[in-house]
Amino acid sequence: MNDGGKMRLKSDCIPCFFKQASIVANILNSDDATKLELYKGISKIIFERADINQTPAYLATQIHEFIKEFYENPDPFKDLKKLSNDRMLSFYDDFIKIIRESKDHLKSTIILSTIGNLIDYSLYRSVELDEIKNKFVSFNAAIFDYEKIKNVLTKGEKILFVTDNCGEIVLDKLLIELFYRKGKKVIVVAKEKPILNDATVEDVKYVGIDKFAKVIGIGNGQVGTPYPSGNPIFDRAVETADIIISKGQANFETLYELKRPICFLFVVKCQSVASFLNVTESSPIIMMK
């Protein structure tokens, strides 16, 4: 791993911010002149605030804040998020069946939760059950610390679970339900305010995670999870958890330097993170740090 183990803004992040903005503009059916104005605003933020000492998520938050202001729309992904949650909820019993029919329930559930992050790629089309089943059967993580994770999970009582995207949270629910049935205490973290297609507290409750865990919301709609967060419940949970489970790449970027037992489940979504981890892009990662 490069750069003394720090995940910092890279030049490749810059074109990616425009790609993210383009996705929002397309969702909102912007005409090209409006989209160019949006890009000009983003250029201003990059010029004034891009900082090689910060995580990519730090600048991404400022850019997405601007995008929301630009469109006067606090939640451009609202409809897509509901669609995504509903679609995955309709498969919940099938997911349970996949796990029950597998040899190692914990392992299968961790894999499904990681696959949940993979389908974030496919946000703008319907993700079908067959696709998830195929990804499950052919699953091959570039980093696969399962035995280490199992060991910490088996001994531990207190689990802090940091969610990522809508849709994905339904596959996280499988893991949270498994922990609940094993008698663990789980705190689930979601966003207080909307950002991208990230799960909010409302979303997490909508998919029924609150039946199995305490749910807390953090932040002001930031990308990833900066720590300390300013939320005393979350910050205390970080200090006292036996294991933290962090979903998604932005949480990896922001929580990677945390000196706590932490398990990262995500799919590598850009070349910068791929180089950082010395894996290929699109690789699933199941990593204990």
Added chain:
Amino acid sequence: MNDGGKMRLKSDCIPCFFKQASIVANILNSDDATKLELYKGISKIIFERADINQTPAYLATQIHEFIKEFYENPDPFKDLKKLSNDRMLSFYDDFIKIIRESKDHLKSTIILSTIGNLIDYSLYRSVELDEIKNKFVSFNAAIFDYEKIKNVLTKGEKILFVTDNCGEIVLDKLLIELFYRKGKKVIVVAKEKPILNDATVEDVKYVGIDKFAKVIGIGNGQVGTPYPSGNPIFDRAVETADIIISKGQANFETLYELKRPICFLFVVKCQSVASFLNVTESSPIIMMK
């Protein structure tokens, strides 16, 4: 064709400017921190100067001016340009053979000159003769106004030829040599100062075009060819030429609105121009306007 026939800055041009800058940074072996600083400077220009009423080439010029200043290097493509010219010159006799063996010499030579613009894609690897031969055999233009062009060329005496890239100019030389042998008067236009991998007056002379034509240099290292150019010989040649031959996409962007008999030979290099012409990206264009 959209927008009343005007080729103007599109939102898609913005990510493309960063791609172009990235190519220069890679040629000059920049480290990532330097590349990020370069991107910040480009972001400032985009924020301050992106203008939907101008051509993409107009903003591209300002960005490439900045890149040259940033690196304190007036000609980052110098070595690659020489390499490209030398490589194509080594095939010159083979190109002549292809033309002689073809049924319609004028048509074959126009096609080879257009293919010259296609190999600009492959600037950073060696382009081989076999590749050009294959492209010649399978050549298929999305717009192919050959009969119209032939008609104007046959009647006309004065030809103004606006060049594009190094390497490509060797294939243009075939066409200019053909005109010369038919007794036409040809004025060839190249850049006065370096910009990207565009041919300068020096390059055009290096490949021996001055044996068959008068060569003039214009501008201060701009992308494409704004008109009026400020150069009285060029501006007069535009007014008096029986036909203008314009190579490459940036010249298309900047000369498209000219009210003169003009033939555009180029390969479509982005989605914005593809949409504008209602063709697919990477299409070769042989268009009389």
